[in-house]
Amino acid sequence: MDENLQKVDHAALRVNQALIILLGILAFVLDAAWLAALVALVMILGTLFGKPGFYFIYRYLLQPTGLVKADILIDNPEPHRFAQGFGGIVLASGSLALFLGASVLGWVLVWMVVALAALNLFAGFCMGCAMYYWLGRLSVPGFTKNPAPGTIPGMRPKVKLS
Amino acid sequence: MDMELITRLAAAIGILGAGILAYWLANRLVLARAALRVDRLGDIQPGRPTLLYFTTPTCAPCKTVQRPAIQRLAEQLGDRLQVVEIDASANPELAGQWGVLSVPTTFILDSHGKPRHVNHGVAPVEKLFKQLENIN
Numbered sequence: 645m646d647e648n649l650q651k652v653d654h655a656a657l658r659v660n661q662a663l664i665i666l667l668g669i670l671a672f673v674l675d676a677a678w679l680a681a682l683v684a685l686v687m688i689l690g691t692l693f694g695k696p697g698f699y700f701i702y703r704y705l706l707q708p709t710g711l712v713k714a715d716i717l718i719d720n721p722e723p724h725r726f727a728q729g730f731g732g733i734v735l736a737s738g739s740l741a742l743f744l745g746a747s748v749l750g751w752v753l754v755w756m757v758v759a760l761a762a763l764n765l766f767a768g769f770c771m772g773c774a775m776y777y778w779l780g781r782l783s784v785p786g787f788t789k790n791p792a793p794g795t796i797p798g799m800r801p802k803v804k805l806s
Numbered sequence: 807m808d809m810e811l812i813t814r815l816a817a818a819i820g821i822l823g824a825g826i827l828a829y830w831l832a833n834r835l836v837l838a839r840a841a842l843r844v845d846r847l848g849d850i851q852p853g854r855p856t857l858l859y860f861t862t863p864t865c866a867p868c869k870t871v872q873r874p875a876i877q878r879l880a881e882q883l884g885d886r887l888q889v890v891e892i893d894a895s896a897n898p899e900l901a902g903q904w905g906v907l908s909v910p911t912t913f914i915l916d917s918h919g920k921p922r923h924v925n926h927g928v929a930p931v932e933k934l935f936k937q938l939e940n941i942n
Contacts, residue, residue: 669822673814715866755821762825767832767926768908 649792652719655712656703660696661765664731668758672751677742680754684739687732691725697732720789727764727772731757774798833924836905840913840921843903849890850919855938856888858904858913858921862895865909867928872910875931879938887938916941 664683671679683697690697706712738753764770777797780787791797850856859876861868880889894901894909904913907926914923914937923937 669818673811673818675810675814759825766829 649718650721651716652721652724653714654717654719655715656696656699657724658715658765659702659706659712660690660698660728661761663698663701664761665758665765668735668754668761672754677739677750680735680742680750681739684732684735687728687735691729691732694721694725696724697728717792719792722789723773723776724770726776726787727770730772730775731760770798836924837913837921840904840924843900844915844919844921846900846903847890850915851888852917852919854886854888854917855941856890856913856915856919857934857938858915859889859891860894860901860904860906860909860911860913861891862893862909864895868910871928872912875929875934876912878931879934883938914938914941 664687667679667683671677671683686697688697690699696702702712707714734753735757738750738757740750741747741753742750760771774797776787776789777791780789844850847858850858857876857879859872861872876889880887892900894906894911901911904911905924910925910928912925912929912934913921914934916922922941925933925937
């Protein structure tokens, strides 16, 4: 195993994606820019603390009740953090656009984040992670990690912790 | 209920519907691409449907759910179904060519070897049965 790779709980990532999708759609339906802004804040704070933004819901609510079980894969956590941070910034930009009255632009940005979270949740493809690895290939400083062996950049690793 | 709320709800449902349609089209694309790669799977014998099962040795849901479902299916259908299992971690190139994003992934191929259904993630035995019925 690549010594840089670590244990990443993909169940926590999936819960995070599901909540981003759910709350993003709810924000649109209720026309609640504040809710989109709140989700953006949670995502950005999660990135700064090195965790999925809604990790607390997974850890303290869903895991203890047995509703969701850990799914530990051998992976790099950094691309997921980058993806979340990037999504958070897009969502924050969308919220800002909404507060400034540019509702079409704002909701397009919110739906983009929802769509990419859905792509990750349902198809196992993390666009932000793929961007991270592409930037790494372009030798951009700070983007140093490589995908898990046998994994296409951005796709969910196939190797589970045994 | 507020008219604007209903409009926004309808818009959200429309967007979600478009997303589901896009996912369905993407699956069609995966099947069309897979059809071009069938000849590279030497194990497939024409004349009966095939269940192509991508897994890895360390995939927990494969062991606990998907494999028992496939075994049940194979027991019930006997010689009328052939099951081909591929270790995606040992054959990453093949898995990539077949559009396998995660394991388990199952493909249903008709008796001519044409991929007709794809399931990303665990596919219950009832769903696999239905898909096999559809191609007959």
